[in-house]
Amino acid sequence: MSAITRQADVCIIGAGPVGLALACLLIRAGVACLIADRVPDAASHNRIDPRALALTPAARAILAACGAWSLLEPASIGEFQRMEVWDAAGTGRIEFDSASLCLSTLGYIVNQSDLESALRAALNDARTHVIPIADLERVEFGPDQIIAHGTDGSRLLARLVVGADGARSRVRELAGIGYASHAYEQHALACTARSALPHGQVARQRFLASGPLAFLPLADPHACGIVWSTTPEQARRLQLQDEAAFRIQLAAAGGHILGDMVESGPRMVFPLQRAQAERYCRPRLALIGDAAHCVHPLAGQGANLGLLDAASLAQVLLESRQAGRDPGSLHTLRRYERWRRGENEMMISVLDGMHKLFGSRDPAMQRLRNAGLDLCNALGPVKHWLMARAMGLSGDLPGIALGSAVLR
Numbered sequence: 001m002s003a004i005t006r007q008a009d010v011c012i013i014g015a016g017p018v019g020l021a022l023a024c025l026l027i028r029a030g031v032a033c034l035i036a037d038r039v040p041d042a043a044s045h046n047r048i049d050p051r052a053l054a055l056t057p058a059a060r061a062i063l064a065a066c067g068a069w070s071l072l073e074p075a076s077i078g079e080f081q082r083m084e085v086w087d088a089a090g091t092g093r094i095e096f097d098s099a100s101l102c103l104s105t106l107g108y109i110v111n112q113s114d115l116e117s118a119l120r121a122a123l124n125d126a127r128t129h130v131i132p133i134a135d136l137e138r139v140e141f142g143p144d145q146i147i148a149h150g151t152d153g154s155r156l157l158a159r160l161v162v163g164a165d166g167a168r169s170r171v172r173e174l175a176g177i178g179y180a181s182h183a184y185e186q187h188a189l190a191c192t193a194r195s196a197l198p199h200g201q202v203a204r205q206r207f208l209a210s211g212p213l214a215f216l217p218l219a220d221p222h223a224c225g226i227v228w229s230t231t232p233e234q235a236r237r238l239q240l241q242d243e244a245a246f247r248i249q250l251a252a253a254g255g256h257i258l259g260d261m262v263e264s265g266p267r268m269v270f271p272l273q274r275a276q277a278e279r280y281c282r283p284r285l286a287l288i289g290d291a292a293h294c295v296h297p298l299a300g301q302g303a304n305l306g307l308l309d310a311a312s313l314a315q316v317l318l319e320s321r322q323a324g325r326d327p328g329s330l331h332t333l334r335r336y337e338r339w340r341r342g343e344n345e346m347m348i349s350v351l352d353g354m355h356k357l358f359g360s361r362d363p364a365m366q367r368l369r370n371a372g373l374d375l376c377n378a379l380g381p382v383k384h385w386l387m388a389r390a391m392g393l394s395g396d397l398p399g400i401a402l403g404s405a406v407l408r
């Protein structure tokens with residue numbers, strides 16, 4: 001990589017789904033914006049990432065505004081009209097369906113690598129490319145601009161730097177912002193698998209004693225994205241198992257809900273944590289996505305929250321531009337922080353509570369959660385509130401995500 005010097009109003013470090021979405025939104029609105037990543041181009045970026053992401057209608061609306069949704073191959077978009085969640089240690093069960101909410105869909109399933117490729121293609125359509133940079137050495141915070149220095153001598157100058165560089169954000173570290181994190185004693189194994197029975201566009205999650213196992217329906221009627229959260233030891237064992245033995249274990253762990261598993265793809269294991277950055281901004285800096293917060297994948301919310309961060313920050317920056325204000329001023333950035341930090345905090349707490357409730361092996365707690373699941377299933381308004389929240393249809397939404405529900 002040769003040393004480069006580039007300048008713009010906004011410089012985004014990290015071209016994961018969240019950084020790419022922010023870049024697309026800003027560039028399409030005419031903001032001079034740079035985006036840089038350690039991983040240079042789409043080809044090398046297409047490392048095998050078997051994660052299937054459940055995306056909300058709100059996330060879809062944001063991706064459409066980025067120009068990326070239409071670039072996803074239809075065959076790479078799964079859709080679910082129904083969701084079933086049940087406890088393996090009891091009879092408790094909760095079900096959601098789009099018809100009862102008068103919606104045409106509850107959400108979509110897209111592979112993380114496909115999503116990143118579509119966002120990179122949308123960026124290229126806007127005549128912008130991800131700048132390859134070596135690791136960040138330091139960020140100089142001046143009164144009017146920042147200078148991000150790469151270890152290869154590259155320099156990126158801007159009025160605002162956005163850290164979109166994931167949970168281990170170097171931008172956050174260099175800015176001296178703390179990240180209150182708690183490592184879960186669970187790792188998630190992700191892969192795709194084909195089943196003997198069709199998934200019927202139902203997203204399923206079975207809570208086992210060691211953690212939740214999700215079957216997320218892909219476009220192929222027999223293929224699902226698997227997210228199996230379990231002890232680190234079991235996750236490692238499952239990853240190393242030969243394919244036939246793994247498929248037998250997977251079908252059994254799912255209670256044979258989809259019959260035998262007839263095929264499975266490469267498996268990858270991810271450590272899990274809950275985290276929240278102490279601040280989302282300081283003068284000339286903002287954090288978005290996993291750089292700002294991390295959640296357990298049990299409700300498939302991480303990327304959805306990050307996309308809402310990107311859309312909210314874009315809205316705040318565009319409004320401040322209209323008012324002739326500096327995009328890096330604390331006044332501007334605090335609006336974004338006030339908006340998103342509380343919303344994310346609430347979701348972090350809800351998911352952490354669910355993790356604790358379903359992780360308990362105490363028989364009294366097991367009875368309580370089974371009764372709670374049934375009760376919640378029977379109480380329409382509570383169920384609808386939960387669902388609307390998880391689908392990104394309620395809460396303080398950015399303008400482009402408002403009205404994102406596809407009504408029947």
Ligand SMILES: Cc1cc2nc3c(=O)[nH]c(=O)nc-3n(C[C@H](O)[C@H](O)[C@H](O)COP(=O)(O)OP(=O)(O)OC[C@H]3O[C@@H](n4cnc5c(N)ncnc54)[C@H](O)[C@@H]3O)c2cc1C
Pocket residue numbers: 013014015016017018019036037038039051052053054055112133134135136164165166167168169170171188189190227270288289290291297299300301302303304305306
């Ligand atoms: C098993 C699993 C299942 C999940 N399922 C779901 C789901 O169903 N729905 C959902 O919404 N979310 C889900 N998530 C969460 C989701 O994957 C993350 O929230 C999302 O990837 C965060 O995106 P991001 O762009 O903030 O960060 P990342 O995806 O981590 O991207 C960060 C980018 O920054 C780059 N980078 C890092 N450091 C530097 C540096 N120093 N300099 C330059 N570039 C750098 C990296 O190369 C990368 O491209 C899941 C997560 C896991 C682990």
